Amino acid sequence: MARLVVLGGGVSGHTAATFAAKWLGSAHEVVVVTPNSKWNWIPSNIWVGVGEMSKEDVTFDLAPVYSKAGINFKQAKALSINPEGSESSGKPFVTIEFTSKGNEGKTENIEYDYLINATGPKLNFGATPGLGEGSELGEFTVSVCTADHASHANEEFQKTIQKMKKGERQKFLIGTGHGLCTCQGAAFEYIFNIEHELKKAGVRDMADVKWISNESFLGDFGVGGLHMKSMGFAVSSKIFAESLFTERNVDWIIGAHVNKVEKGKVHYELLDGSMGEEEFDFSMLIPPFAGVGLKAFAKDGSDITSTVFAPNGFMKVDANYSAGAYENWKASDWPSTYQNPTYGNLFACGIAFAPPHPISKPMSSPNGTPINPTPPRTGMPSGIIGKAVAHSICDRILKGENAPLHEASMAHMGAACVASAGKGVFTGTAAAMTIYPVIPDFDKYPGTGRDTDYTFGEIGLAGHWIKHILHHLFLWKAKLKAGWTLIPE
Amino acid sequence: MEKKPEHNIKAYGNNFTTMTPGPFAIKLRTCKIWQFIRFIVINIKMLVVVRKSH
Numbered sequence: 154m155a156r157l158v159v160l161g162g163g164v165s166g167h168t169a170a171t172f173a174a175k176w177l178g179s180a181h182e183v184v185v186v187t188p189n190s191k192w193n194w195i196p197s198n199i200w201v202g203v204g205e206m207s208k209e210d211v212t213f214d215l216a217p218v219y220s221k222a223g224i225n226f227k228q229a230k231a232l233s234i235n236p237e238g239s240e241s242s243g244k245p246f247v248t249i250e251f252t253s254k255g256n257e258g259k260t261e262n263i264e265y266d267y268l269i270n271a272t273g274p275k276l277n278f279g280a281t282p283g284l285g286e287g288s289e290l291g292e293f294t295v296s297v298c299t300a301d302h303a304s305h306a307n308e309e310f311q312k313t314i315q316k317m318k319k320g321e322r323q324k325f326l327i328g329t330g331h332g333l334c335t336c337q338g339a340a341f342e343y344i345f346n347i348e349h350e351l352k353k354a355g356v357r358d359m360a361d362v363k364w365i366s367n368e369s370f371l372g373d374f375g376v377g378g379l380h381m382k383s384m385g386f387a388v389s390s391k392i393f394a395e396s397l398f399t400e401r402n403v404d405w406i407i408g409a410h411v412n413k414v415e416k417g418k419v420h421y422e423l424l425d426g427s428m429g430e431e432e433f434d435f436s437m438l439i440p441p442f443a444g445v446g447l448k449a450f451a452k453d454g455s456d457i458t459s460t461v462f463a464p465n466g467f468m469k470v471d472a473n474y475s476a477g478a479y480e481n482w483k484a485s486d487w488p489s490t491y492q493n494p495t496y497g498n499l500f501a502c503g504i505a506f507a508p509p510h511p512i513s514k515p516m517s518s519p520n521g522t523p524i525n526p527t528p529p530r531t532g533m534p535s536g537i538i539g540k541a542v543a544h545s546i547c548d549r550i551l552k553g554e555n556a557p558l559h560e561a562s563m564a565h566m567g568a569a570c571v572a573s574a575g576k577g578v579f580t581g582t583a584a585a586m587t588i589y590p591v592i593p594d595f596d597k598y599p600g601t602g603r604d605t606d607y608t609f610g611e612i613g614l615a616g617h618w619i620k621h622i623l624h625h626l627f628l629w630k631a632k633l634k635a636g637w638t639l640i641p642e
Numbered sequence: 643m644e645k646k647p648e649h650n651i652k653a654y655g656n657n658f659t660t661m662t663p664g665p666f667a668i669k670l671r672t673c674k675i676w677q678f679i680r681f682i683v684i685n686i687k688m689l690v691v692v693r694k695s696h
Contacts, residue, residue: 392660400647533692565695569691589694607690613670613680615681618681619681
């Protein structure tokens, strides 16, 4: 009997574990280690953050689902990996620390034959003074990164509406809280849902809504922007985004590295090296991401973390990490099998794998401060990668150690993205977009780097319907209800 | 009556060089019949991209 251990129960880890359990059957064991007792459909946190959904609408208990799937569930966080085993055992193992009630602080070593690292990110609030402490959200801003954060964000948001109804003008500042943040899309969705709700509450005229982001141009989204066909033109996402911001009367600051947050004020540095300040009454700033801090040890106990992980804490996989300057970048730099180059039974998927370099062009201010979005690895690519990695491991377990690995490069993969711009069955809108491929390939598609036949975007009620259907569809799939395998990642 | 989007443009401000939708384009975004058609079209387009990605 082989044992597959999956670290993390988010989109990627959950997809990998559930498919692996189905393909391997009861002859082999799948173990999921995740610190949370609930699964969270993160894209819908946006609606929790404006009071259109509750925390319960976007989460469910993992234990009964894993029980049904025959997965051994351990509510714990991973601390370290011993890919060579220890001096007393030749079998590789991972050390975990339980987080479930009554077991807090207890540790256990779990031996494995194959390991998938799908831990997702550490929300690195501590990277920006005043944004938070370590991985904990601070007192001056809100976040929509978790369901609990989003619930808190809504409580604070409702207070601002009450203030505006009493005649007190409010200033909203939404965006990214560091020069190297990713997930601009989540902030983009939140600012337009805020704007939509303010209009619904009849207080839009009492609100100043402003965007702040590390993107060098509006609509970069961490993927270097995109071009879509519209009215016979290949229109850039810059025009698309600027048009929406202007239509909804939302001003913006871009190319900004937020370097300090105080009560009611942020300090930032711009790409031109100038410094600025912006006041706010309500602010949601996405924190930067880092690896969760897993350590790795060799058989003799020596620290080999730098062998297994990149300096940012994400796991090294089959990517080209020595591509160098932007001019040298190729689509082929991106990993396809997600296998660790040193230990063949280690894989990483979702946010946990170390990307070879950003997708957006790296930029820095004259002061040397890097200001550019880091690559997004969430949503559809995350699910597809999780499934491909599970497929590879299952083949190696069932067909032998030399079975070929499955590939899922983001350079050959598209992504469908639906960004909500306000909820409502007949009044809602969303930007429905596809991008193909996610990683631009300027050799294959000179100019825009992408196939404009499969890269498109439009705003409308249809996008909102799709977003709403996806919410229910993916919760259905994650709960492993009838026909779940037929729903694509 | 709601202001037209171009009224939000500030001369030589951040948004001076962008395009803004007219009333017809805005109406189409929530027109149920048109959006139902777009719903079908977008779904087909997205399914093609999803299929190409697996």
